[in-house]
Amino acid sequence: MTRILITSALPYINGVKHLGNLVGSLLPSDAYARFMRMRGAEVMHICATDEHGTPAELAAAAAGEPVEAYCARLHEVQKSLGEGFRLEFDHFGRSSSDRNHRLTQHFAKALFEQGLIYEVTEQQMWSESDGRFLPDRYLEGTCPNCGYERARGDQCENCTKQLDPTDLINPRSSVSGATDVEARETKHLYLKQSALQEQIRAWIETKSDWPVLATSIAKKWLNDGDGLRDRGITRDLDWGIPVKKGDEDWPGMEGKVFYVWFDAPIEYIAATAEWADAHGKSEADWRRWWREDEGARDVHYVQFMAKDNVPFHTLSFPATIMGSGEPWKKVDFLKGFNWLTYQGGKFSTSQGRGVFMDQALEILPSDYWRWWLLSNAPESADSDFTWEGFQSGVNKDLADVLGNFASRVTKFCRSKFGETVPEGGEPGEAEAALAVEIDTRLKGYAAAMEAVEMRKAASELRGLWVAGNEYLQHAAPWSVFKTDEAQAAMITRTGLNLAALYATVSRPFIPDASDALAGAMGIAPNGAWPESAAVALSQLPAGHAFSVPENLFRKIEDAEREGWEAQFEGAAT
RNA sequence: GGCGAGGUAGCUCAGCUGGUUAGAGCGCACGACUCAUAAUCGUGAGGUCGAGAGUUCAAGUCUCUCUCUCGCCA
Numbered sequence: 001m002t003r004i005l006i007t008s009a010l011p012y013i014n015g016v017k018h019l020g021n022l023v024g025s026l027l028p029s030d031a032y033a034r035f036m037r038m039r040g041a042e043v044m045h046i047c048a049t050d051e052h053g054t055p056a057e058l059a060a061a062a063a064g065e066p067v068e069a070y071c072a073r074l075h076e077v078q079k080s081l082g083e084g085f086r087l088e089f090d091h092f093g094r095s096s097s098d099r100n101h102r103l104t105q106h107f108a109k110a111l112f113e114q115g116l117i118y119e120v121t122e123q124q125m126w127s128e129s130d131g132r133f134l135p136d137r138y139l140e141g142t143c144p145n146c147g148y149e150r151a152r153g154d155q156c157e158n159c160t161k162q163l164d165p166t167d168l169i170n171p172r173s174s175v176s177g178a179t180d181v182e183a184r185e186t187k188h189l190y191l192k193q194s195a196l197q198e199q200i201r202a203w204i205e206t207k208s209d210w211p212v213l214a215t216s217i218a219k220k221w222l223n224d225g226d227g228l229r230d231r232g233i234t235r236d237l238d239w240g241i242p243v244k245k246g247d248e249d250w251p252g253m254e255g256k257v258f259y260v261w262f263d264a265p266i267e268y269i270a271a272t273a274e275w276a277d278a279h280g281k282s283e284a285d286w287r288r289w290w291r292e293d294e295g296a297r298d299v300h301y302v303q304f305m306a307k308d309n310v311p312f313h314t315l316s317f318p319a320t321i322m323g324s325g326e327p328w329k330k331v332d333f334l335k336g337f338n339w340l341t342y343q344g345g346k347f348s349t350s351q352g353r354g355v356f357m358d359q360a361l362e363i364l365p366s367d368y369w370r371w372w373l374l375s376n377a378p379e380s381a382d383s384d385f386t387w388e389g390f391q392s393g394v395n396k397d398l399a400d401v402l403g404n405f406a407s408r409v410t411k412f413c414r415s416k417f418g419e420t421v422p423e424g425g426e427p428g429e430a431e432a433a434l435a436v437e438i439d440t441r442l443k444g445y446a447a448a449m450e451a452v453e454m455r456k457a458a459s460e461l462r463g464l465w466v467a468g469n470e471y472l473q474h475a476a477p478w479s480v481f482k483t484d485e486a487q488a489a490m491i492t493r494t495g496l497n498l499a500a501l502y503a504t505v506s507r508p509f510i511p512d513a514s515d516a517l518a519g520a521m522g523i524a525p526n527g528a529w530p531e532s533a534a535v536a537l538s539q540l541p542a543g544h545a546f547s548v549p550e551n552l553f554r555k556i557e558d559a560e561r562e563g564w565e566a567q568f569e570g571a572a573t
Numbered sequence: 574g575g576c577g578a579g580g581u582a583g584c585u586c587a588g589c590u591g592g593u594u595a596g597a598g599c600g601c602a603c604g605a606c607u608c609a610u611a612a613u614c615g616u617g618a619g620g621u622c623g624a625g626a627g628u629u630c631a632a633g634u635c636u637c638u639c640u641c642u643c644g645c646c647a
Contacts (some may be wrong), residue, residue, distance in 0.1 A: 065584090154647090216577060217645085223576095229647080261647095307578095309646075339644080381579060382643065389585065389606080392599060400612055408609030415608080455586085466614095473614040478607070490607095528618075552611055 003298060004040040005289050005329065007268045009305035009313075010050035010095065013074050014059035016081065018347045018356045019385060020340035023373040024306030028335065028454050030087045030283050031333040031374055032302065035449045037505065038529045044289050047082070048093035048271045049075045051259035052240040054135050058175060067239045071096060081357045086364045086511045091278065093271030095263060100270035101241045104263040108233070108244035109188070116192045117233070118251065124151035124186045124236065125153065125165045129178035133186065134165075134238060135228060138175050166250055172395035181300065189234045189261070193319045197228040200318055203330070209380070213307055214336040219316035228315060233262040250297045265317035270326070292327040302333045302452065310336050331460030335452045338378035343569075355385075355568050367510040368394050368553070374509055375458030387565045391556040398510070402502060403552040406517055409472065409495035410548040416481055417489060423542030425490025431537070434471045434494070437500070438533035445505065446529070461509060468498040487520050494537060496521065496546060501536045505529070513552045520549035 006318060008029035011017050017026075026047065033045040051071045051474050058068035071094070075458030079092050095099075111117050119551045144167050151163035152174075163170065165183075172179045204218050222228055234243050239377050240257025269290050276286040290293030303313055317464055322327040340347070347354035360369050372393045376383050413422065448457035472495055481488035503517035504527040518525045530536035540546070 018587060212580080220645085221647085231647080308645085341643090374586080383585080386585090389599085393585095395610095396599070404610055404612045406609095409611075410609095412608040416604060459587085462598085469613055470615095472608080475607075476608085481608095495608095544614075553610080555610070 002036075002039075002300065003289075004036050004041045004043050005301040006036075006043060006458055007301075008043045008045075008089075009049040009303075009309045010264055011078055012055065013051040013071050013078070014055050015074070016077065016356045016358050018342075018349070018354050019369065019373060020319060020347050020354070021306070022085065022357060022369070023340050023377055024215045025304040025309075026082065026087055027085070027255070027335070028371055028377060028452070029304035029372075030085075030089075031454065031457075032304070032449065032452060033253050034088060034508040035446075036513070037447070038504075038527075039573065040528065043174070044094070044272060045088065045090050046271045046275070047087070047089045048091075048097075048267045048274075049078055050094055050236075050260065050264045050267070051075070051094055051096040052257070052263060053235075054138065054237065057237065057239050068096075072353075076313050077358075079360070083210065084361045085357065085370065088230060091275035093267060093274040095260075095267040095270070095348065096241075096271055097267070097274055099273040099277070100263060101295055102247075103270045103273070104241045104258055105244040106244055107320055107324055108243070108258065108262075109248075109251075109267060109444050110326060111191060111320070112245055114323055114325050115325045116195060117189050119187055120190050120232070121187050121451070123166055124184040124453060124457060125181050126184040127172065127173040127176070127230045128180040128182070129176050130173050131178050132238075133184070134173055134175065134181065135235070138167050138173065139165045139168060139171050139181065140174040141171035143167055144264075147436065151221055161396075173280075174272075188232045189235050189250075190230045190305075191313070191319065191323070192230050193228045194230050196319045196323055197222060199322055200228065200315060203318065203322075204314060207334070208245055210334050211336055212444055213338065214310055214314060214334045215335070216308040217307065219245045221311055221315055228319075231316070231529050233259050235259045235474060244476075261312060261316060262320065265312060266320065270328060274525065282377060290329050292329060296329040299329055300333070300337065301329055301331050303331045304335050304337075304556070306337050306533075310334070335419045338380075338382045340373070340378050340385055343387070343565075344384060357565075359568070364394075364556075364559075365512060367512045368398065368556075371398055371458070372509055374454050375462070377454040379453065379455055387561050390464060391558075391561045394553070397465075398513070399470065399551075399555045400555040401462065402506070403466050404512070404519070405465060405472075406499050406502070406549055406552055408490065409468075409499055410476065410520065410546065413492045413546075414548055419545060419547055420522045421437050421493050421496055421544040421546065422489035424486035425484075425488070425493075427490060427494065428477050431490075431494055434467065435533040435537060437467045438464065438498075442505070442530065442533065449508070458509060460527050464501060464505065464562075468495065469503070471495070480506070493542065497537045497540050500539050501530060502535075503527070516552060521546050534536065 009025040011021060033043050037043050056071060060067040063070055065181050075094055082092060125139050127134050131254055138155035140150055141152035142149050151168060154167060157560050171181050173181055201222050204215060207215060234256045239262050243253040243256045243258060270539055272289055274288045290296050305313055318330060342354035372390050419422035441460050445457055446462055475491040477488040477491040480491060499517060500521040501522050503514050503521055507514040515525050
């Protein structure tokens with residue numbers, strides 16, 4: 001059996017994610033996983049919260065909570081919102097898990113033994129009042145180049161000059177405003193990514209089927225300036241994974257933690273181990289997904305992420321696992337997404353601009369969002385969320401085309417034949433033509449999903465729904481019924497079977513509606529992918545009982561759309 | 574500034590290795606139907622494919638220049 005490992009980029013812990021984050025990895029990853037399961041593949045679908053780093057500490061402080069408690073709470077919030085959007089992960093883990101601690105420390109040791117880790121002594125800014133070292137971007141001061149007073153420690157936004165924190169005149173902490181900051185000497189571990197550059201380049205060059213977005217970003221970094229640079233993998237923070245060499249202490253590194261970029265992707269692996277722990281599985285059960293020497297050689301690994309994450313997945317994480325010298329599974333297909341913009345601008349957490357996952361679920365069920373976001377996913381370029389586009393897409397596609405189809409066919413049958421599939425009549429030319437159309441669409445839909453092209457897949461799925469309306473319109477059982485009841489029964493039976501087919505194949509996009517429709521049609525909610533139109537259209541035999549579903553989708557009214565437009569515009573523009 | 578991605582019907586976008594009258598959805602106009610969530614189905618109008626030059630028998634599709642938009646720069 002085909003085995004597919006799917007990971008979605010890890011949402012960062014510091015707050016509820018917005019629609020852009022949702023469509024940039026979580027949602028397409030879920031649709032793809034559902035599709036592959038339906039096709040009979042063995043799927044491992046993994047995600048987790050990314051919990052370490054300064055932003056988490058600051059968010060916890062702002063919330064007045066210890067960082068561990070804050071992360072635990074936000075993890076539950078994100079987990080339940082994911083469930084609200086029907087994201088079906090085999091495991092939704094935490095990068096702060098014990099498993100990730102051990103694996104991260106394991107990788108550090110392996111890399112050290114391969115000679116790929118070295119120590120660097122450097123100056124870093126210490127804030128006495130904050131009682132901590134400050135990352136470069138949390139320092140503010142006057143730019144020595146242009147005199148701009150709010151330059152950051154890593155760069156001046158005014159003159160764009162790259163800076164070192166020690167360059168700043170009158171430096172202060174942008175966390176607390178404290179001015180008692182000073183440069184102190186500190187030691188950090190660096191990963192010798194430069195030594196892995198050619199190995200990574202050779203690997204990337206074999207990936208001719210990746211979206212250009214992914215390969216062009218990777219190649220840019222490989223070719224930029226001096227090529228791939230070494231990177232620090234440790235930080236002077238409290239919250240994180242303690243720097244250790246496997247389970248041994250690392251002399252000179254006491255009190256330090258691994259840098260979040262280093263431990264976060266390792267959590268993909270660790271979360272799979274967490275899955276094993278949570279389900280009473282063995283070590284071998286998770287390792288067969290990740291270790292090529294323990295069964296992962298025939299695994300197809302697909303990653304989903306937004307474009308800002310591409311460098312970490314094409315360069316940093318591969319450097320970690322290649323450099324370990326151990327046969328860990330590397331990504332086979334990487335799907336990167338552009339940004340979703342909101343009404344022509346950016347989503348803004350600080351200004352409350354745009355729709356966030358919790359708010360979205362408060363105003364409409366998840367299917368509405370899933371459908372619009374996936375059918376408009378920012379695949380080839382950024383795409384824009386507008387309330388008008390959302391309203392029109394939902395009303396037209398879901399309510400009018402699919403929802404109304406289910407209504408018209410079931411209600412017609414109920415009024416003429418009752419709530420069982422009617423018998424009689426023989427399929428003819430129209431049904432043959434319908435079957436050809438359905439077969440073509442099913443093939444197109446499956447091909448698009450296999451290629452991870454969400455918009456195209458959505459359009460093929462919509463085409464399947466439209467084919468049902470076309471068929472009914474032309475076959476017109478309401479007219480035929482007046483002269484030939486058996487023929488009308490056959491047409492109606494075909495229509496009911498179409499509804500059952502839609503219940504099955506729509507699931508990757510709109511799982512709740514699929515459940516509702518499957519329930520009404522009296523079929524199992526987890527039906528397998530149809531082998532052919534002929535099989536699908538004879539699934540419901542004469543005499544099979546069904547019921548008329550509640551309206552699958554309601555329409556979005558102009559007034560409520562306008563209300564939401566105002567509600568989510570945010571404080572300022 | 575460097576790099577990347579884009580500029581195709583009113584709107585949102587498809588158009589693979591260059592090849593018949595440039596496509597889809599929405600919107601719009603007209604028509605059909607009346608089973609259905611005033612839903613559906615059909616027909617049609619609408620584009621100098623950002624601008625200019627070049628290569629070619631042939632360019633939205635390749636090359637160069639210019640221009641506008643968006644993003645990234647650890």
